[in-house]
Amino acid sequence: MLRATLKSLLARKLRLLLSGFAILLSVMFISAAFVFTDTIDASFDRIVDQVVADVDVIVTPEREGKTPGAEGAAEAGLPESQPTIPGDTVDTIRKTPGVASATATIAVYNTNSLRILGRDGKPYPGKDHSQLIGNWTGEADRASAAGATGKLTGRRPAADGEAVISQTLARTGPFAPGDTVILRDAAKQQVKFTVVGVFTPESGGGSQKALGVYLTDAAAQRLLLDARDAYQQVRVAASASTTDTALRDRLRASLGPQYTVETGVDALADQVEELKTALNLLRNILLGFVAFALFIGVFLIFNTFSIVVAQRTRELALLRALGASQAQIRRSVLIEAVATATVGSLLGFGFGCGLGWLGARFAANAGASIEIGAVAVTPVAVVVCFAVGILVTVGSAFIPAVRASRIPPVAALRATQAPDRPVRRLTIAGLVLGGAGVAITLYSAAKDGVNNIWVLLIFVGALLVLLGLALLLPFLTRPIGLAIGRVFAWSAPGRLGRLNAARKPRRTAITAAAMMMGVAVVAMFGTGFASSSAEVGDDLESSFHADVVVRPTWDMGGVLNQAMASQLAALPSVRTAVGHGGFSGTVSEAEGWISWYDQPEAAQRLLSLRASQGRIDALRPGEVLMSSNRAKEGKFKIGDQVTIRNDDQRAANYRVVGVFADSPTLYDYFIAADDPLAVWARGQTSWQYEEIYLEAAPGAEAEVKAATDALMANEPEARVQTREQYIAGLVDNNNTGMIILQVMMGLALIIAALGVVNTMVLSVIERTQELGMLRALGLSRGQTTRMIAVEAIVVSLLGAVLGILAGVGLAFALQKTQDGLVVIPWGTLVAYLVGAVLVGLVAAIGPAIRAGRLNVLSAISCE
Secondary structure, three states: OOHHHHHHHHHOOHHHHHHHHHHHHHHHHHHHHHHHHHHHHHHHHHHHHHHHHOOEEEEEEEOOOOOOOOOOOOOHHOOOOOEEEEEHHHHHHHOOOOEEEEEEEOEEEOOOOEEOOOOOOEEEOOOOOOEEEEOOOOOOOOOOOOOEEEEEEEEOOOOOOOEEEHHHHHOOOOOOOOOOEEEOOOOOOEEEEEEEEEEEEEHHHHHHHHEEEOHHHHHHHHHHHOOOOOEEEEEEEEEEOHHHHHHHHHHHHOOOOOOOEEEHHHHHHHHHHHHHHHHHHHHHHHHHHHHHHHHHHHHHHHHHHHHHHHOOHHHHHHHOOOOOOOOHHHHHHHHHHHHHHHHHHHHHHHHHHHHHHHHHHHHHHHHHHOOOOOOOHHHHHHHHHHHHHHHHHHHHHHHHHHHHHHOOHHHHHHHOOOOOOHHHHHHHHHHHHHHHHHHHHHHHHHOOOHHHHHHHHHHHHHHHHHHHHHHHHHHHHHHHHHHHHHOOOOOOHHHHHHHHHOOOHHHHHHHHHHHHHHHHHHHHHHHHHHHHHHHHHHHHHHHOEEEEEEEOOOOEEEOOOOHHHHHHHOOOEEEEEEEEEEEEEEOOOEEEEOOOOOHHHHHHHHEEEEEEEEEEOOOOOOOEEEOOOOHHHHHOOOOOOOEEEOOOOOEEEEEEEEEOOOOOOOOOOEOOOOOOOHHHHHHHOOOOOEEEEEEEOOOHHHHHHOOOHOOOOOOOOEEEEEEHHHHHHHHHHHHHHHHHHHHHHHHHHHHHHHHHHHHHHHHHHHHHHHHHHHOOOOOOOHHHHHHHHHHHHHHHHHHHHHHHHHHHHHHHHHHHHHHOOOOOOHHHHHHHHHHHHHHHHHHHHHHHHHHOOOHHHHOOOOO
């Protein structure tokens, strides 16, 4: 029986290919998700191991305490909250018993107080390159700088006017030994250095791809630390007879509480944990999209095996007549499923490994700042990929296998195919599930507020609605499919194609259900994003009144500071310049963004900041304002005490004094600009503001925009926008989510389209004799092609139309829970319908060619 099964499978290679392709795609993306995150994780672990191999203990200043090196840091571009380690303390560390070596480092990333200029005399944009300026710490036989080790071409800097540059800067400039590299300080003064070497980092994380300039200790201290004999970190290597923990404890005792002393592993633990958490989150998101695509694939696999079993009715019946038991027939079909799944999973896993590795390389080149090593494949990834591929296929093929085992030998030998069964039970089940989904959705949508439980229930209702529709499709296929087919029924081939699409409701329904599920989800989120974007645009038009906005060109940093705000305020025709800054943190354990404005009265006018409760004027240190949504979620009221904690675990207690109406331009919480946490946050970066809003004199908007452009001409990291451009940018940012979703959901739609192709190919094989008879009766090859194309288009449109209706309806319910505006993206929905037509046409190409090439006599005689 096993040999017969394998021979039957190998004799129908096309069936194997079509059945396995859906599994191949799904497993490929599962594998890619694992390999992508595991490869980045392994590369980061490799970097950590390299760092830890050279460093046993790391000494840094204690931020919470007062250290001897804190005085004068602010004047150097480093705030008082970023103290340093004096040179005599470094000497003390080096003299501590058990210390083999101690390397004192200075490394400042992306500082606005000192910028690297390109050959055009302009600073390099931070969105394209991170920048690192520090001291050269390598010896003649060992190249290292700013905590990184690597290879030095040339020599190390021996005088204050000399510098070693990173290979990235040498390639970007381009610069070579003997050239001059220029640094520009905050006062626009230029400092020139002669390049004496090029450093290629081989370890050290972010420094590997940074534009780096490495100076002598004295030069780095003069430019970055106000000429103080001080450093930012000391990396200590223990002697052979001393453990890292013993040396850590010894240094803690000798240095006191002013310094943080940790082993190399402990010092990097937070970074490692943060990266792993982010990678796990990314992996889960990717696997969530793949899981939905795999759910769509279940329909395809089930339909494929159902058609295959129907086509093999006589073959299976003959086996029964020759003595095969029902269990053997079931096993035969399931063995086919296992073989198909194994081949598909194996190929999918291999392709996925390559795709995941390429994705990791792309992410690294786009800004991950780490060197990607070999492909990382974990046992978990292998087990999950093959388990999912095989179990999903076997599960999808189980019902067709049971049906195959129940074929009566004599009855099956009298007919080529089993008749379609009634759809009454499916219809009743669909009505029950769909009705329950509609009830849950409408009930949740009628509730006030944005409680997460109602949103969750709407998604549960949406799932039930889609499952109900899928079960109702066999009943709906004939009336809706025939109605859609009327568009193409203007010729005999069109009428035949229309009737063929409705001939087998179960088969057509399963194929259309896959398309419907994919389109419904994309349409639901598409309508949601379109509604959200329209709402954001309307709110901004009515609430945002600044005429010109200056903001960073990238989200991870910028150059906006108090000096720049003062220059902008002094421009002709500028009435007001409002600086806005903030930091991420928690407010009574709820994550959010805490903001401030240096001119709160003007900010209220420009941003339409209005109190819905309490007051918003004269905000003092220790007081906080919060949005109405945040107040509702946290059940806060005026007078309540909350604790604000920033990412560095600095915390303070605040009193809620006001609640303001939500707006797209306003963040969650506001504190006073002179509040200690706001002052501390401004000191953590060389830029103090996230954005600067300018108010122009009446009729002078164009003049202010031109003057601001001129002032920012040499600041490539500052972006100047008019009010209209700023609003359009925020709306476009909102649309970015839709673009990402559509790309991610593309896998599900590809599998759904593959289902149409699969059904049409197997349907043509099944109807070989019928097609031969139609050809014999005078149907030409072109007419045969049109007939099959109409059938495929009707099936695709059936799924797309129902998916659009379901998706838009569910989006309406979801928006209703948030009292939001509902905007239907007609252009996008029409594009889905056009796409469904194209899917049908593509699906018809192969089957139409095969049908057109049939030998009429051979086809008629086919059994």
